[in-house]
Amino acid sequence: xxxxxxxxxxxxxxxxxxxxxxxxxxxxxxxxxxxxxxxxxxxxxxxxxxxxxxxxxxxxxxxxxxxxxxxxxxxxxxxxxxxxxxxxxxxxxxxxxxxxxxxxxxxxxxxxxxxxxxxxxxxxxxxxxxxxxxxxxxxxxxxxxxxxxxxxxxxxxxxxxxxxxxxxxxxxxxxxxxxxxxxxxxxxxxxxxxxxxxxxxxxxxxxxxxxxxxxxxxxxxxxxxxxxxxxxxxxxxxxxxxxxxxxxxx
Amino acid sequence: xxxxxxxxxxxxxxxxxxxxxxxxxxxxxxxxxxxxxxxxxxxxxxxxxxxxxxxxxxxxxxxxxxxxxxxxxxxxxxxxxxxxxxxxxxxxxxxxxxxxxxxxxxxxxxxxxxxxxxxxxxxxxxxxxxxxxxxxxxxxxxxxxxxxxxxxxxxxxxxxxxxxxxxxxxxxxxxxxxxxxxxxxxxxxxxxxxxxxxxxxxxxxxxxxxxxxxxxxxxxxxxxxxxxxxxxxxxxxxxxxxxxxxxxxx
DNA sequence: TGAATAGTGTCTGTAAGACAGTATCGC
DNA sequence: GCGATACTGTCTTACAGACACTATTCA
Numbered sequence: 001x002x003x004x005x006x007x008x009x010x011x012x013x014x015x016x017x018x019x020x021x022x023x024x025x026x027x028x029x030x031x032x033x034x035x036x037x038x039x040x041x042x043x044x045x046x047x048x049x050x051x052x053x054x055x056x057x058x059x060x061x062x063x064x065x066x067x068x069x070x071x072x073x074x075x076x077x078x079x080x081x082x083x084x085x086x087x088x089x090x091x092x093x094x095x096x097x098x099x100x101x102x103x104x105x106x107x108x109x110x111x112x113x114x115x116x117x118x119x120x121x122x123x124x125x126x127x128x129x130x131x132x133x134x135x136x137x138x139x140x141x142x143x144x145x146x147x148x149x150x151x152x153x154x155x156x157x158x159x160x161x162x163x164x165x166x167x168x169x170x171x172x173x174x175x176x177x178x179x180x181x182x183x184x185x186x187x188x189x190x191x192x193x194x195x196x197x198x199x200x201x202x203x204x205x206x207x208x209x210x211x212x213x214x215x216x217x218x219x220x221x222x223x224x225x226x227x228x229x230x231x232x233x234x235x236x237x238x239x240x241x242x243x244x245x246x247x248x249x250x
Numbered sequence: 251x252x253x254x255x256x257x258x259x260x261x262x263x264x265x266x267x268x269x270x271x272x273x274x275x276x277x278x279x280x281x282x283x284x285x286x287x288x289x290x291x292x293x294x295x296x297x298x299x300x301x302x303x304x305x306x307x308x309x310x311x312x313x314x315x316x317x318x319x320x321x322x323x324x325x326x327x328x329x330x331x332x333x334x335x336x337x338x339x340x341x342x343x344x345x346x347x348x349x350x351x352x353x354x355x356x357x358x359x360x361x362x363x364x365x366x367x368x369x370x371x372x373x374x375x376x377x378x379x380x381x382x383x384x385x386x387x388x389x390x391x392x393x394x395x396x397x398x399x400x401x402x403x404x405x406x407x408x409x410x411x412x413x414x415x416x417x418x419x420x421x422x423x424x425x426x427x428x429x430x431x432x433x434x435x436x437x438x439x440x441x442x443x444x445x446x447x448x449x450x451x452x453x454x455x456x457x458x459x460x461x462x463x464x465x466x467x468x469x470x471x472x473x474x475x476x477x478x479x480x481x482x483x484x485x486x487x488x489x490x491x492x493x494x495x496x497x498x499x500x
Numbered sequence: 501t502g503a504a505t506a507g508t509g510t511c512t513g514t515a516a517g518a519c520a521g522t523a524t525c526g527c
Numbered sequence: 528g529c530g531a532t533a534c535t536g537t538c539t540t541a542c543a544g545a546c547a548c549t550a551t552t553c554a
């Protein structure tokens with residue numbers, strides 16, 4: 001009936017995805033023999049080797065193809081930039097302020113990914129990047145990043161902090177089996193102001209939330225312990241499939 | 251240095267925003283004289299009068315211009331479709347599955363808006379729409395909507411339900427001052443399975459959350475009451491500026 | 501024995517959850 | 528007095544928060 005005119009108006013010059021890749025690095029403390037490692041939240045940046053923002057650090061990302069969804073695009077870029085597959089990747093916002101990219105009208109879709117440090121071991125630079133590096137988040141936030149990537153990084157960090165406290169994404173930074181101290185440390189690494197003196201009581205003996213983790217037992221039904229970081233062996237836990245439902249009103 | 255070739259690859263044919271406009275309708279019960287109204291969650295749809303999906307119902311929305319951000323676009327579309335400004339509007343997801351729009355490669359950005367029924371009083375159809383109507387959400391979810399709009403509507407509803415229980419967006423559906431019953435009713439209208447026998451105790455006398463609402467007092471410092479819906483006058487409350495921080499771990 | 505981690509015991513005050521009871525007021 | 532809304536009283540159990548105490552093992 002009505003003919004559709006596809007190019008009556010200007011169309012975008014590209015729809016990329018940008019990915020804020022977070023990891024937690026662990027470094028052993030030399031002071032003590034068996035002690036909890038020092039953990040730090042880091043973000044992966046690449047140094048641009050092309051115009052615009054040549055030489056500046058930027059979030060990894062790239063243009064979406066017409067044969068893939070934004071989510072596919074983000075996963076592909078993550079694989080191409082880091083070699084990593086099968087990790088937690090989540091969309092969180094769109095960045096579309098006019099003029100945000102000197103190349104034209106480019107609408108960027110921001111994802112964050114949570115990756116274990118060991119998956120990044122064999123990371124490799126993509127064509128587009130002169131260098132790839134991890135930076136502590138606090139340092140990255142003080143840098144002058146390409147485009148509006150500092151804003152994107154700040155938003156991603158706020159989102160991850162919120163989700164760290166309201167969902168079970170902490171498991172992305174932990175082994176399948178972990179001790180309560182490790183969990184506590186991971187939460188504190190992402191949310192520095194988090195402090196909870198009676199943490200172990202709350203999580204293990206509070207009816208309303210103890211369902212989210214469970215004690216690991218060996219095949220004899222005996223509680224499974226670990227002394228990786230301690231003299232006295234600690235109980236191992238794992239996350240269950242329970243999806244916590246928080247509510248203001250109940 | 252490196253010349254930038256803007257049209258080396260195919261670029262998107264458009265980046266629209268689609269808006270899921272929710273409202274709660276109130277209809278008086280004829281049985282009783284002073285009684286709480288029957289409330290229902292409704293969504294605004296428009297009937298398309300152009301190809302594609304001519305004649306089918308769709309979410310309001312439209313293409314973004316290169317002089318505005320996606321958020322600006324959504325607000326403009328909301329104003330054009332309903333005449334409404336200054337309401338809660340929030341971005342929640344991107345829809346980009348290849349083939350989702352027969353007109354080409356079109357990446358849609360989905361927002362939801364929460365609007366009071368009375369703001370929709372003087373709504374008017376846009377050029378593009380043969381008709382504009384409110385549908386109960388449950389009915390809209392059973393309809394065959396244009397494009398992937400049923401998926402978008404379903405996702406929006408899940409998001410709004412989650413936010414209804416974890417943030418103070420309930421205030422978008424209430425007057426500045428409201429009674430506890432009205433608040434309870436609004437929550438139940440959006441989240442039908444919500445039930446909380448001791449609701450009034452929790453919200454008014456629990457240290458950890460009573461900060462989110464406060465008693466309204468008149469200029470003499472006397473508690474301000476309302477008997478709009480009841481024989482016995484009920485205490486009026488208002489939301490404070492407190493932003494609730496929910497946490498699994500504390 | 502001390503350092504480092506991993507817990508447990510116990511007490512107090514507050515909150516959750518259930519459910520019955522009272523209050524107000526128009527018809 | 529009834530119906531409809533709006534609370535309050537009271538009781539039991541659960542949880543929060545504090546803090547001292549015990550447990551395990553290695554250097």
